Amino acid sequence: MIASADIAIKKTTHSRVSEQDVNNVPFGKCFSDHMFVAEYANGKWEKCYITPYADVPMSYAISALHYGQAIFEGMKAYKMENGETALFRPLENMNRLNKSAVRMAMPEVPEDIFMGGLLELLRLDEKWIPTSETGSLYIRPFLIATDEAIGVKASDTYKFIIITCPAGKYYTEPIKVLVETNYIRAVEGGIGFVKAAGNYGRSLYPTKLAQQKGYQQVIWTDAKTHSYVEESGTMNLMFVIDNTVITPSTSDTILSGITRDSVLKLARDWGMKVEERKVSLKEIVEAHEKGTLQEAFGVGTAATIAHIVGIGFEGKDYALPPVEDRKFSTKIDETLRNIRKGKVEDKFNWMYKVH
Template identity: 50%
Template sequence: MAIQTGNFKITQVEKSRIHQLDPNNIVFGSLFTDHMLVADYINGEWKTPEILPYGKMEFTPALASLHYGQAIFEGMKAFKSDSDEVFMFRPLENFKRFNISAERMSMPAVPEEIFIGGLEELLRLDAAWVPKGGDNSLYLRPFMFSTDEYLGVRTSLNYRFMIIMSPAGPYYSKPPKVKVETEYIRAAPGGVGYAKCAGNYAASLYPAKLAADQGYTQLLWTDAIEHKYFEESGTMNVMFVKDGKIITPAVSTTILKGTTRAALLQIAKDEGYTIEERKVSVEEIINGIKDGSVTEIFGVGTAVVVSPFSAVGYEGVDLELPEITEKSVSQILKTILNNIRTGKIADKYGWVWKVA
């Protein structure tokens, strides 16, 4: 039975699938909660959002997003405290970035009451799906795609915004070994590298497969023009610890402005670390690994949180990095961030958004 609550029409599942969730054995992105949000943009306006049982959709083969790639998304997480309170982490930052992506992809902005309000309604309904403990969380995936059923190349007139949610554990089972990519590119100046659009990820799949065939978990992307400077690493921003300083590529039109990245840099600053946001050359880092001045390289992002690398492959040689310990910079920052997000320590930044 459907009910109207505030701005949302809600139809709840007859029987929950929560029994399928094993908090000790979570495979990222493989299990989804009971409900999803759907909001359609038709004839220049947003229709009443609906929260429905998670399930299939039906479109014709002429769906514009299948042919021309007008699709964007965000990655977010919800956490559960020891007292069973549910928190989101900096959702307004993801909301702002989502609409920056929408503008770049010539899509309509999603109103805050649909984006944030929809997340809150879903999390209240599916709060039992937020797993406790360790690196566990509930991954939140807002996304939007064009829904014109028309094959002409043009900006679509109609769109669908959705939110689905999936229990998540650690993204990597062990520290990844990464390869410096000097042939293929992720993004070029003037392109869509700063937007979370589907095409960015599609373009990365082939070079990532080639790297995987060589035994690497991820890529360290370099700039599109000279391949001399680091940009990102697969699904993550990247940080380097050199001579005790944290160095990271400055955000640009080719680098995604990560919410986790920004939070960790703020925490690091408050913990007294020296931070440099600048161009980071491949030569500097490779030489630093060799002479021991580079002691850590780690990816940061919503899905991975903080992921230290075990080795870097460059020009056919794998350069091992020091083993990570509790005193490593990456682990100190990760512990503080996780404690803030789960309510274990006070949130002096105002980052935590209580839902239920």
């Protein structure tokens, strides 16, 4: 781990934390006092520093802006019941960032920089972590190409940055989703399995169209046949059909979610039947007709669990059972919250304490 001494720290002289109710701020709009930056040039990571969160002068020619060499992560830190600060499975985010880096021809971020910078930042901005039951500090590590040059090529210089913001609930209500059978998010051989900025940019127009029709999100389907479900927004998808938890297996078109993995581990630990495989729309519709489709929900860091109450598909709306009747996803939601708050045993060692 890089020693704190290796990170040049310039603390803010005026903390903004007392101007906020950190337990009650809109998601992603209010940033904590400091940010961590690591700079890559000449084939190596050259310097790391923490400065007050601020706008920075930057050239409009940087390659991240033109050619999309930009990747990111989303993770959370929690205030536990005993007052300790802990991260949820942070090394998984680091590994995924580095998987994204390789696919996008960017340098990997070593553990001492990723974790060393993050821990130091959390020590400084501890007061920004919400203490409420459903609150957390959302952490956004990202890596961008910074060569000031027009011309499509992998950049020679990069910045790895971490900013954070207090966050409450992402979705305040259960959601309705529209199955997308025209536009695609990802294709085999593409970049759907990594967190590249371009994956999100391309999703906005179809999502806007779905929102105009009264849905909050789209369900992406496979690019070739549009007959298998993939994922939704920034969430992986899960269904409970006839008491079996069913989820699309991860592939190069689906992001391998850390929440997804955690939910599956808990389900298996509880002795539930779990199936990771292709999930067809035909199967979902048939289960709905037979009355065996008990639950549908999205899982991801931002939302944790987003109950799906309606699915629009081929001009028809399929209403799902009321949220009160959903035993599995409700238990998952409570269990993950309790693990993160340190209220129940952390059997899988998911919480990483910040000292």
